[in-house]
Amino acid sequence: MENFSPANCIQDLQYFGEFGGVNPSISDSSTYTFLSAKTMSDTFEGNIEGCYLYSRHSSPSNLYLDQALAAMEGTETANVSASGMGAITPTLMQLCSAGDHIVSSRTIYGGTYAFLKNLIPRFGVKTTFVDITKLDVVEAAITPATKVIYCETVSNPLLEVADIRGLSRLAKKYNLKLVVDNTFSPLSVSPAKLGADIVIHSLTKYINGSSDTVGGVTCASKEFINSLKNVNSGASMLLGPTMDSLRSASVMKNLRTLHIRIKQHSHNAHVLADKFEQDGLKTVYPGLRSHPSHELYKTMINPEYGYGGMLTIDVGSLAKANELMELMQQRNLGYLAVSLGFYKTLFSAPGTSTSSEIPLYEQATMGLTDGLIRFSIGLDNDIERTYQMMKACMIELEVLETQNISL
Numbered sequence: 019m020e021n022f023s024p025a026n027c028i029q030d031l032q033y034f035g036e037f038g039g040v041n042p043s044i045s046d047s048s049t050y051t052f053l054s055a056k057t058m059s060d061t062f063e064g065n066i067e068g069c070y071l072y073s074r075h076s077s078p079s080n081l082y083l084d085q086a087l088a089a090m091e092g093t094e095t096a097n098v099s100a101s102g103m104g105a106i107t108p109t110l111m112q113l114c115s116a117g118d119h120i121v122s123s124r125t126i127y128g129g130t131y132a133f134l135k136n137l138i139p140r141f142g143v144k145t146t147f148v149d150i151t152k153l154d155v156v157e158a159a160i161t162p163a164t165k166v167i168y169c170e171t172v173s174n175p176l177l178e179v180a181d182i183r184g185l186s187r188l189a190k191k192y193n194l195k196l197v198v199d200n201t202f203s204p205l206s207v208s209p210a211k212l213g214a215d216i217v218i219h220s221l222t223k224y225i226n227g228s229s230d231t232v233g234g235v236t237c238a239s240k241e242f243i244n245s246l247k248n249v250n251s252g253a254s255m256l257l258g259p260t261m262d263s264l265r266s267a268s269v270m271k272n273l274r275t276l277h278i279r280i281k282q283h284s285h286n287a288h289v290l291a292d293k294f295e296q297d298g299l300k301t302v303y304p305g306l307r308s309h310p311s312h313e314l315y316k317t318m319i320n321p322e323y324g325y326g327g328m329l330t331i332d333v334g335s336l337a338k339a340n341e342l343m344e345l346m347q348q349r350n351l352g353y354l355a356v357s358l359g360f361y362k363t364l365f366s367a368p369g370t371s372t373s374s375e376i377p378l379y380e381q382a383t384m385g386l387t388d389g390l391i392r393f394s395i396g397l398d399n400d401i402e403r404t405y406q407m408m409k410a411c412m413i414e415l416e417v418l419e420t421q422n423i424s425l
């Protein structure tokens with residue numbers, strides 16, 4: 019990949035506030051005045067750039083964040099939304115009509131899975147769920163009705179890696195749109211540069227990074243984003259998952275430190291993954307040589323940002339997982355909470371939480387075991403100290419002994 023530097027693209031954005039402020043002014047209005055009535059009707063018809071009409075469609079604050087996230091992903095433009103699901107669902111509804119078909123990874127965020135499995139079929143759109151790491155299986159699932167290939171760069175919660183270049187070749191061959199949820203790997207991976215047509219994020223996670231809001235974005239071509247925002251037929255405009263301007267201004271400020279945070283999350287997670295694996299724990303982390311897609315992922319990442327802040331370990335049973343998480347929380351090593359990308363470590367057992375939408379028998383076939391703990395590793399300054407404290411918890415609960423016996 020030719021030296022694409024997403025962090026430089028963010029840094030190079032220069033916004034001034036209305037009175038020369040170093041942060042852009044926040045547009046605290048839902049509606050906008052026009053000096054002439056003619057301009058208003060032209061704006062309604064989408065003929066005038068730079069005029070605002072109504073904030074469900076666009077607001078100056080949201081456009082700043084749109085522009086920054088488009089720069090980060092290397093797409094023409096973007097559209098922020100009130101949540102990650104508020105980006106995913108309108109995007110898929112815009113791309114598909116009754117009778118159409120989606121080929122999706124089977125290891126995706128639980129909410130996206132539930133939408134594809136339970137909600138959008140009511141509007142006549144069917145989905146086939148596949149093992150996204152097998153390109154031949156993906157290709158075999160494509161039918162004449164298929165419109166979209168959907169995946170996550172690094173999947174939740176099993177950290178499977180999608181071969182975005184390979185999937186993009188398939189998408190081009192069959193004239194499909196490749197939609198990639200890049201929530202787990204901002205800056206590390208630039209899916210549009212690898213051939214994705216549309217890149218989505220839940221801003222709730224790393225990009226905002228302080229677990230104080232939900233938010234989302236769709237990054238794509240001008241043509242597609244305009245279709246999403248069309249006043250007559252756009253799924254974002256008509257379903258209305260609009261981000262509030264005050265919030266987009268605060269997300270924008272957090273975005274400015276994303277590169278520093280991602281490097282620290284990746285560093286810390288890599289250190290812990292190495293040590294957990296050496297201790298004999300079944301550890302999944304894309305930076306480990308034991309990860310089935312390690313070599314592939316190496317060819318996909320912008321290397322300075324590393325392999326990300328997410329890892330999983332398997333401690334054998336749900337009861338053990340719960341005991342360990344409760345003890346780690348007591349010792350202030352992090353929080354027993356869903357979500358990710360926070361400055362403190364977060365941990366949860368995906369089978370009973372974020373992936374509980376996925377039926378138990380399907381969880382088993384995808385390798386989502388009971389004893390799995392998903393970690394979003396925080397920004398800890400002294401990760402060696404954190405490791406020692408985590409290991410003490412594991413020794414106290416005999417987690418490591420159980421593992422060694424079962425090996």
Ligand SMILES: *Cc1c(COP(=O)(O)O)cnc(C)c1O
Nearest residue numbers: 101102103127201220222232233
């Ligand atoms: C959290 C998450 C979502 C949903 O985002 P919300 O902001 O909670 O609506 C989608 N995809 C992935 C990978 C996520 O982790």
